[in-house]
Amino acid sequence: MKPILTVSNLSKDFIKPLDLIAKFLNKVGQDNKEEVVHAVDDVSFTVQRGEIVGIVGESGCGKSTLGRMVAGILSPTNGSVEFDSAQTKTSDLPQALQTQMIFQDPFSSLNPRKRVIDIITEAPIFHGLIARKQKNEFAAEMLQRVGLDPDTLQRYPHQFSGGQRQRIGIARALAVSPELLVCDESIAALDVSIQAQIINLFVQLRDEFTLTYLFISHDIGVIEHISDRVIVMYLGRIVETAPISSFLQTPNHPYTKALLAGVPRLEVGKREYEPVSGEIPSPLAPPTGCHFHPRCPFAIEKCQREAPVLRELSAGHFSACHLNDEAQS
Amino acid sequence: MKPILQIENLQTHFFTKAGVAKAVDGVSFDINAGEVVGLVGESGSGKSITGFSVMGLVDAPGRIVGGRIMFKGADIAAMSPQELQSLRGNRISMIFQDPMMTLNPVLRVETQMVEAIKAHDSTISKSEARVRARDALGLVGISAPEERMRAYPHQFSGGMRQRVSIAIAMLNRPDLIIADEPTTALDVTIQGQVIHEMQRLCEVTKTALLWITHDLAVVAGIADRICVMYAGRVVEQGPIASTISQPLHPYTRGLMGSVPSQNRRGQPLQQIDGMVPSLLNLPVGCAFQNRCSMVSDKCLSETPGPTDVGGKRLVRCVNVGQEQAS
Ligand SMILES: Nc1ncnc2c1ncn2[C@@H]1O[C@H](COP(=O)(O)OP(=O)(O)OP(=O)(O)O)[C@@H](O)[C@H]1O
Ligand SMILES: Nc1ncnc2c1ncn2[C@@H]1O[C@H](COP(=O)(O)OP(=O)(O)OP(=O)(O)O)[C@@H](O)[C@H]1O
Ligand code: SF4
Ligand code: SF4
Ligand SMILES: [Mg+2]
Ligand SMILES: [Mg+2]
Numbered sequence: 001m002k003p004i005l006t007v008s009n010l011s012k013d014f015i016k017p018l019d020l021i022a023k024f025l026n027k028v029g030q031d032n033k034e035e036v037v038h039a040v041d042d043v044s045f046t047v048q049r050g051e052i053v054g055i056v057g058e059s060g061c062g063k064s065t066l067g068r069m070v071a072g073i074l075s076p077t078n079g080s081v082e083f084d085s086a087q088t089k090t091s092d093l094p095q096a097l098q099t100q101m102i103f104q105d106p107f108s109s110l111n112p113r114k115r116v117i118d119i120i121t122e123a124p125i126f127h128g129l130i131a132r133k134q135k136n137e138f139a140a141e142m143l144q145r146v147g148l149d150p151d152t153l154q155r156y157p158h159q160f161s162g163g164q165r166q167r168i169g170i171a172r173a174l175a176v177s178p179e180l181l182v183c184d185e186s187i188a189a190l191d192v193s194i195q196a197q198i199i200n201l202f203v204q205l206r207d208e209f210t211l212t213y214l215f216i217s218h219d220i221g222v223i224e225h226i227s228d229r230v231i232v233m234y235l236g237r238i239v240e241t242a243p244i245s246s247f248l249q250t251p252n253h254p255y256t257k258a259l260l261a262g263v264p265r266l267e268v269g270k271r272e273y274e275p276v277s278g279e280i281p282s283p284l285a286p287p288t289g290c291h292f293h294p295r296c297p298f299a300i301e302k303c304q305r306e307a308p309v310l311r312e313l314s315a316g317h318f319s320a321c322h323l324n325d326e327a328q329s
Numbered sequence: 330m331k332p333i334l335q336i337e338n339l340q341t342h343f344f345t346k347a348g349v350a351k352a353v354d355g356v357s358f359d360i361n362a363g364e365v366v367g368l369v370g371e372s373g374s375g376k377s378i379t380g381f382s383v384m385g386l387v388d389a390p391g392r393i394v395g396g397r398i399m400f401k402g403a404d405i406a407a408m409s410p411q412e413l414q415s416l417r418g419n420r421i422s423m424i425f426q427d428p429m430m431t432l433n434p435v436l437r438v439e440t441q442m443v444e445a446i447k448a449h450d451s452t453i454s455k456s457e458a459r460v461r462a463r464d465a466l467g468l469v470g471i472s473a474p475e476e477r478m479r480a481y482p483h484q485f486s487g488g489m490r491q492r493v494s495i496a497i498a499m500l501n502r503p504d505l506i507i508a509d510e511p512t513t514a515l516d517v518t519i520q521g522q523v524i525h526e527m528q529r530l531c532e533v534t535k536t537a538l539l540w541i542t543h544d545l546a547v548v549a550g551i552a553d554r555i556c557v558m559y560a561g562r563v564v565e566q567g568p569i570a571s572t573i574s575q576p577l578h579p580y581t582r583g584l585m586g587s588v589p590s591q592n593r594r595g596q597p598l599q600q601i602d603g604m605v606p607s608l609l610n611l612p613v614g615c616a617f618q619n620r621c622s623m624v625s626d627k628c629l630s631e632t633p634g635p636t637d638v639g640g641k642r643l644v645r646c647v648n649v650g651q652e653q654a655s
Contacts, residue, residue, distance in 0.1 A: 058516040059487075161604045191371045191605075192543060196587035196598035203597065220517065221546065225589030225598070244594075262521035264546035266588050269570060271550050275470075275522035279486055295518075 002084050003046035004212050010079035012040040012065050037283050039065040041236035052213040054227030056220055058280050061233040063216045067182045070214060071101040085179060100173035104185035109169055110157040116168055117153040124175045142171040163194035180212045199226055220263045232256050235283055235291040242317040252319035255292045298323060331402045332359035333504050333537045340395035341382045350608040352378040354561035363535040367548030370558030371605055376541045380507045384423050419449045422503045426510035428494035432482040438493055439478040449501050465496040469526045488519035502534050509541045524551060545588055549573055557581050560616035567642030577644045579621045623648050
């Protein structure tokens with residue numbers, strides 16, 4: 001089956017411009033260079049229709065940058081995002097609508113001066129998906145889909161709780177019949193008991209409308225719960241990707257193992273924490289070779305020199321670690 | 330042995346234009362020496378205000394309007410300002426989610442630590458204080474502390490800053506540390522480091538720890554006992570293992586069920602429908618009534634008091650524990 005999403009060799013560099021002092025010092029003879037962050041560094045993967053793919057990794061590893069490029073709101077420095085739509089054959093919808101992004105902050109992403117009905121119907125009316133006179137009926141249906149009372153259509157965002165606002169954000173995204181949702185920390189700002197409501201809603205919508213998700217979260221418990229497949233990133237690169245069962249049972253990459261070992265778990269109970277040593281390096285000056293080598297307990301000499309490539313270990317399970325080269329040769 | 334900290338029926342209210350917000354309304358619990366107590370609950374349930382009340386950090390329009398806070402058997406309200414000052418910062422210290430609440434951005438880490446030591450021990454020489462500061466940084470896992478302590482806070486990463494603030498909190502070997510979401514902003518591997526250091530330090534120094542968080546899984550990993558707050562009250566407290574394996578209060582049960590766990594993959598999470606009522610507008614009776622699946626007539630008129638259900642557990646629910654009691 002043709003994947004709905006094919007990401008090939010995708011990269012994004014951000015250039016950190018020189019500040020005034022550095023510019024001045026350059027004038028008097030110093031040689032300060034602009035710094036470049038390889039926020040996303042040569043990333044490739046595919047996603048099948050109806051799949052929920054979780055993306056995990058530490059702060060600054062490029063999850064949001066990747067998500068924004070997939071959603072088409074940030075242009076890549078290199079590489080491509082290919083989208084195989086089921087709809088393009090029948091309609092001429094712009095591709096930007098078929099991928100919608102749901103953000104962390106349900107408060108700032110909704111216009112406080114607009115009523116819920118207008119928030120939800122603005123885009124579909126603009127793109128001619130619905131007629132103006134269908135507005136009421138359509139918005140009511142969208143609200144029902146996300147578990148909100150259609151009687152609240154005329155209200156403003158501030159009259160809702162955090163969880164309800166996140167539902168409105170989801171209803172707004174669903175209103176343009178997207179096929180792929182990129183959820184960037186979409187539940188991080190919500191209380192645990194409310195998080196459960198929204199996670200259940202995402203899964204239910206997937207089942208009802210065969211939606212596909214890229215689900216970005218730093219909460220590995222949530223990722224484990226919701227994902228069919230997991231992508232682990234470290235400093236801009238994918239270090240491991242695996243179906244959820246292999247991710248949980250036979251994680252391969254030392255970073256993935258460290259991550260899983262550090263996850264607090266309700267069912268484990270009281271325990272001693274055995275931490276990974278070292279700091280997360282600055283993305284401005286990532287370590288040479290394998291980015292993880294200064295923190296890796298298994299690092300060999302080669303790891304400082306050479307960046308490992310992703311190798312397939314079993315069906316759909318890829319890992320980028322030199323220890324696997326040894327095993328193969 | 331007397332507990333390090335006893336909180337008895339603490340009430341901290343905020344007198345706002347819109348009405349009185351009972352942020353903490355009848356909270357009672359103890360912490361013993363060397364014990365780790367986890368304080369969990371939804372956003373706005375009063376966890377931080379409970380900690381602030383102990384530290385004397387409640388600002389207007391908030392005020393402690395009732396109850397007692399006892400430190401090693403002595404009522405804090407009866408202490409002189411000097412006694413209080415030496416208590417807070419010396420015998421009790423606090424760690425915040427944002428380490429910059431503790432750190433001064435324009436002073437070198439060294440200067441701040443030396444000052445903190447000298448503030449509580451005026452006889453110590455500057456060089457002695459420096460050595461103690463350096464050792465404290467080493468203890469929380471900061472490499473090359475001698476050099477690092479000459480840096481400014483912004484030259485550290487978030488995880489390192491938090492470790493510096495922990496080192497400062499531990500400087501005077503306090504009897505109690507109140508840690509308010511100390512690892513919430515940190516990445517998993519860095520969170521692991523910070524928890525590891527705190528566990529170790531508390532074990533060595535027998536420091537008691539009140540760990541405030543909304544993350545049940547973190548509490549499950551470090552606490553001896555847990556207190557669960559809802560709308561200003563502790564609705565359930567008890568030993569960590571029995572409370573997690575067999576929660577009794579309907580809110581605690583819902584909370585445990587809503588945490589994703591490996592052995593329930595593929596099933597919908599249990600969810601608590603509805604939302605927390607406004608503190609300005611709490612219903613008569615149990616504050617959880619609008620979300621509770623066990624609600625009965627009694628809940629709408631009676632405010633449940635803490636019931637001892639055995640096994641050192643207390644639950645505030647009119648429908649739990651009654652059968653055992655009667
Ligand atoms: N607009 C920008 N300009 C410059 N640098 C940026 C920009 N956006 C992101 N970066 C940098 O790119 C890197 C990746 O950032 P990104 O936001 O994608 O990380 P993330 O994995 O989403 O992190 P978090 O978990 O903290 O959200 C970081 O080093 C960040 O500082
Ligand atoms: N200055 C204030 N004025 C009015 N109400 C306040 C003030 N400070 C706190 N409150 C109220 O006190 C209640 C308890 O707040 P607290 O900060 O203790 O919550 P919390 O449990 O720590 O929540 P979180 O998990 O979000 O940190 C909140 O509902 C809040 O609205
Ligand atoms: S390549 Fe080397 S440093 Fe990188 S994860 Fe593998 S063993 Fe560790
Ligand atoms: S007192 Fe009633 S409403 Fe409150 S938790 Fe118990 S059963 Fe539910
Ligand atoms: Mg991000
Ligand atoms: Mg708080």
